[in-house]
Amino acid sequence: MAYIKDTYTFTDSIEVDIKFAGRYGAKGETRNKRKNVTPEVIQKQNQRNREIKYRRTIKANFKKGDLWVTFTYPGGTRLTMSQVKKDIKNLTDNVRKHYKKRDTDFKWIKRIEIGRNGGVHVHMLINRLRGDPSTEEIISGYWKVGRAHFEIFNGASEDAHKIADYVTKQLTDGQKKKAEEQGLPLKEMTSISTSKNLVRPVPVRKKYARRTVRRIIENGPTPHKGFVIDKNSLVFGENPFTGLSYCKYIEIRADGGELP
Structure with missing residues (x-):
């Protein structure tokens, strides 16, 4: 070769x-x-x-102006993994309906995380709807179990790198301990979920035999x-x-x- x-x-x-x-x-x-x-x-x-x-x-599916959202629960709340998943599914099912009404695909990447004090929260990168009501209003309206914190995704290559690095990071020893104390499966705390409609990048491959x-x-x-x-x-x-x-x-x- x-x-x-x-x-x-x-x-x-x-x-x-x-x-x-x-x-x-x-x-x-x-x-x-x-x-x-x-x-x-x-x-x-x-x-x-x-x-x-x-x-x-991330680069293939999200752009500048999309949203990096952190979903939190009230301080001291302790939950099972099944309850967290149920809350997120309820959110995504309802939000998807709004996107469908506007002929827009609802895209997301999700990671469940545990904080230093043992509080479970969820990070999601979400494509943003244009127009009213805003995506922030729609999401906040369906996340009744806590608060939703919004940050703008700037869309640069470095921003994609930072989020990818964050959602794929391994648990610290402290996080593992907190998760085990609450009976939260470690595998679930490091897994990443995505909507099924994401584009999966495929490269253009060229083979050079004489160069x-x-x-x-x-x-x-x-x-x-x-x-x-x-x-x-x-x-x-x-x-x-x-x-x-x-x-x-x-x-x-x-x-x-x-x-x-």
Whole structure:
């Protein structure tokens, strides 16, 4: 092989993953031997893959002006997981009806979390309706068991990264202890739920049999016209599971830039 290039195109950014064997993917170079990876390495890799998956899902489905909502219960409230799920289902079922009336799909990503003091709350990223009544009014009207706190999602690549990192994060030891004290299943406290209508990003894949990545490694990648490379996103490494080398980076739309 020479190298494989996967390109994910979003509204304001482009993500590129390149896989190759050896140092440059040149003729005769082969992948490195697969390593005996530790459980810690496996967990770290799985966590990274999970964050990337949801970052791309967020980019494909949500935009600037959508809502990051935190649903809370009154202080001291202790609930079963089934009750929390029932409350959220009641909310989403009712809110979906309003979206349907306006011929709009109701999209969301959800994570249930436990606070430092043991209080359960729910985070949701929700696409926002335009017009009256507002999405905030609709949601607040159906969340009768506590309060709903609203923040505006700014829609930038970095914002998608922050939310994906947040919803995929592992529980701290303190959170695990609080959950266990209340009989809350740890698996449920780290799971992520989404509406079924989300777009799942699929890359455009190209295979290059006679090119190498020497220029990319030595000089850095060249962005598409109208885009710039996010230098903090540029990563070179080796996948311990496959033995293949990789290069990953994100291009950000510059002023006036157009998608390829």
